[in-house]
Amino acid sequence: MTPNPIRVLIVDDSAVIRGLISKSLEQDPEIIVAGTAMNGERALSWMASNPVDVVILDVEMPVMDGLTALQKIQKDFPAVPAIMASGLTSKGAETTVKALSLGAVGCVAKPQTASAAESIRVLSRELVMMIKAVGPKNSSSPAQTRPGTSNQISQQTQTRQKDISGKQLFTKNIKFFKQPEVLVIGTSTGGPKALAELLPQIPVDFPIPILIVQHMPPGFTEILAQHIQKDSGRTCVEAKHNEPLESHKTYVAPGGSHLLIGEKNGQKVTLINQDPPEHFCRPSVNPLFRSAAEHFGNSTLAVMLTGMGEDGIEGTHDIARAGGTIIAQDEASSVVWGMPAAVACAGLADKVLPLSEIAAEIKSQCLVRA
Template identity: 40%
Template sequence: MANKRILVVDDSSMYQRLLSDVINSHPQMEVVGVAVNGREALEKMDSLRPHLVTLDILMPQMDGIQTLMELRRNWPDVRTVMVSSLTSEGSDAALDALTLGAHEYAAKPVSAGGISAIRETLNQDLLPKIAALCDLDCAGDMVAEEPVVAEQPDRAPGRFVSTQNAGPELVVIGVSTGGPDALTRLLLQLPGNFGVPICIVQHMPAEFTGKLAARLNAASKLTVCEACAGDRLQAGTVYVAPGDYHMVLERVGGTDVIRLNQNPMENSCRPSVDPLFRSAAAIHGARCLGIVMTGMGRDGLKGSEVMYAAGGSILVQDEASSVVWGMPKLVAQAGLAEAQVPLERMARAILDRVMVAEGSTVHQVGDTGDKAANASNHRLPGSGGRGS
């Protein structure tokens, strides 16, 4: 099997060498070239024909954002991973890149721990992301077409299915690699008067989630916020789990209230999709709609099992429109998904189900809503911040 071809773009000769060493340690990946800036990288694209490009963000002559835009325009099938320092400015630029279609981000380790520590961090954080984008695992094998999944839940009488002709009261979404771009495209198609709350777990460091929520809020007709402990869910509002906190729901006085915790990671993630899905299913049962979108790993599978057993419905993003068809694939192969839906049709699929619950005609994409009304009075008195 031919090796996956990687182009490393970084203006630091030290990081060129470190990135190349880590990537070349994988038996099915090969660094076929390096470049010191985006202009040089673009000049090498046709001759090197890389499957994937790693991009530093801050570079002379042509930075990573400008390079990414050219790659998306002229080589749309090439995967891109942004590798840059996780400073405040760096996280802003990285989020720019993810929103513009970069497939993944990895923080550039600091050198305080020495070269060996940097190399180890790159091995643990960067290499699995590059491998997943190349349809490989970290051992060097192609990702199996039929991965082992958890036992399918009992579909006999134990599965509760509502006898009421009622739609979802809540939408919960789990997403990882490729998520910022996918979420932007999804939320842009939902109307401001969307009939139920939406809760999202996006795998992302704490430095990113507030900025992601702010950008989604600016782009969408919905009200989008980074969740705080004590938030009371309101229709037409989207709550993004803050980085490094699990987000779960609790029923208080007939209202769903957000709780945040730093319990152990699940599926190597915090926030994790599974705790959100479990808590949503416990409260709403058959009137909960789960969405599992593009991402690597297993997060969302166990939570989807619980939601399915409670009678809830689950949609997964289809393979063709996913950056990495890992999370949705496992849910689909476990027999838990009602349908596999292309990203461009996911909003329509959600609206078809949610609007049944309202007993009204389906809203057209482009309807407006009152963000100010949605944003006000959605928090319990005395609450706010993180932790619960």
């Protein structure tokens, strides 16, 4: 056990699930299960007298459900992040997406496997990384050892053109001012809330298609698309295979599948496939960004929002080489500065901005009036 382990409270009305989650976390020396509770009311009572760093919160519980508990935790314990654990039901997915849009930092699907050992393995892989990403930072935290300080990032971004060949530099400088024809967005931990803030600031008649990869399990992304449409007033769908790419429309990658841009009979279309995960993710940001670079080149506008890990960094390199424009969310406004940090620290971002300023920059790039 490390000197200052991350203290986790597990809240679920099922003793079996509480036991599975506990076992999955106890295998990591940097995490300790500080307590368990069978509903939101008991969790809040426990938190009033016990220190906790991260809460894993069941969605559907008696006495006080997860959504109600989340809102009370945010009010009474604003520094404690909550991860939602949900069954794969339509009600569970709806509530989970709402919780994420309100500020829950992430979600995991409750295990569906018959084997306890397999359930523990799946939960451990998903939960441990997320808990370490959102929990308090210590000397061994990846956030403390990531490459580049703020000053280094700024310098790398400013000198990006000096690191590529003269021919590429010439192309980049000319194409930078070309109006984008597609907007691609990648995000993970903290993404639903970031999207809920960003997309309503973009006009309903925004003239180019928007494609989004949000790391989410199957069954959740259709609900996410519905929430985006309601929040933004712009048509938003869970993307389907060989669907024509339309302006004034937003597409969300289906959970469990990669989303790409392709071409059929001379028209750009959305493609869905089951290729292997990248950076342990499917959907991954990489296939979308790579295909955007291939089919839209220097008229690609890419935005990397909050998220743990480095998914999308290779695809962002492709967009940069094609002369596209890249915006990364800054550290202060990110729930987890992982994916945008990878882009910024590599010197790939044309701008690193707070979330509150990204919509205005998108509109400026696309010559859209506020």
